[in-house]
Amino acid sequence: MSDDSKPDGHSPAEDPDRRGFIKNTSRVAMTAGIVGGYGGFAAIAGRYLYPSRTGEVMWQFVSEVAGIDVGEAIRYKGPSGETINITRMARDGGSDDFIALSSTCPHLGCQVRWEAQNDRFFCPCHNGVFDPSGVATAGPPGEAGQTLPRYELKVEGGMLHIAVPPPQFAEGEAEPKHQAGIIEGEESISGPGHDPCLGGGDGGRNA
């Protein structure tokens, strides 16, 4: 009889309860190790791939208030690449004079275009229609009750500023950066205030 034998004469290795316990514990430990180890690695890999989002906004200068006439629209490109139609609706001198609407259709992300003859924004992807205030009136966005997202504006010292998301990448990380600012030329023709019948080939911007 060995020293570690039980009084009943069974050695620990032969004890079926003990052997079963060790077997089950080993299985649980092995499963936990595999799930924990590889699962942890998968979680790290998933977090590595999932882009971070800060939810922050930054104020960007757009234009002098005096540089935009009532009824005039400009197209602005934010630092992370979003395009925004900014229209002046009144001449009170405050930020309420303006409305800044995203030009990205809330349905599936296409760029809406301004149709002066119909006084509406139109999305060519799925025939979405929005009124000048950005409320969808027809097409899938109309049925879903969607609107063009609005951006906050403020006026300081006669200068119009807009709150936009910061660039997607840190400084010096990747090229090219989106150059924030007013879009000039053909692509700027996209908001209420531009009427091709009345001229304004500069996109409605005559500042």
Added chain:
Amino acid sequence: MGLRSWFGDRLPVSGQQFRELTNEPVPYHLKRWWFALGGTPAYLFIVQIFTGILLAFYYEASPTTAYESVEYITREVSFGWYIRSVHKWAATLMIVAVILHQIRVFFTGAYRKPREINWIVGMCLLFATLMTGFTGYSLVYEQLSFWGATVGANIADSLPFVGTFMKRMMLAGDAYNQSTLSRFFILHAAVLPVTIIMLLVVHISIIRLQGVTEFKFQDEEEGVKKTFNFFPDHLYTEILIGLVLMVVLSALATILPATLGPEANPLQTPEVIKPEWFFYVAFRWLKLFSGTAAILSMGFIVFVMFGWPFIDGWIRKNTRFKEASVWIGICGVLIIIGLTLWEAFAKH
């Protein structure tokens, strides 16, 4: 003889063992191409890997260089236009062949017990193939491919609970940015092909385990041997189909080479936007119904497609409509063709 014995010493597989390994009995109806359609996309997949590797030598997955590199491949590199066109047409034919293969399996009831799992694996292969087509088209970075990718990501965004996560994972951000193309490239050139290979291994292994479905034809003579050997008979058939496909691909690539539209402009959605033809159905569906309703109904249809062997089993067991699948299948095919043609010919 020396070389043979040298290999024989190191790889102890006898000729008899090799014959047993490859002599899978293949039913005679597989002599007809219609019944052997599964081999066609497998062959085209090999063509895609080969031409894809060649294209990757010159392609640069960045918004500033992608379009230029595709233009360079098409216009400057010797036979670049040919390789790119074969890649494009093989993708088109691969999707056609996968769909035809699935239609054949559906209408012959080859998904029924005990082959339900292989039907699901086949469905996974169909969607992996469609995803490969979607990501591949996005890599060209022309106007339509850019906006197609944008719309595709936003479709994912409409899914309840996981939509935003999927969209952000796909685009590497809230909107298309300079990291998006490299994600599409990695998905297209690494993740999805490896997934397809793994699914193919499972698909073919299950076929080997279960054997090919045997059919009874009316004009079949009694007492005649019903099968032939996979090697070499069926392999020769597949090689022959491969050669014919190569001729077809070369002809299509020469007569209708892959074109290049205007470069992507994130500020301007084109007047008329359409995805690749195999997404016309989904695109038209999205126009017919509002966002979430369209996505949820599409999700439901996909769910039914995956679970069809079990639904069909229930119908056959509990109702008197034993062949309902045929009529449902005919309706489904007609709706798919109808919506595809509608989208193809409609301006908006």
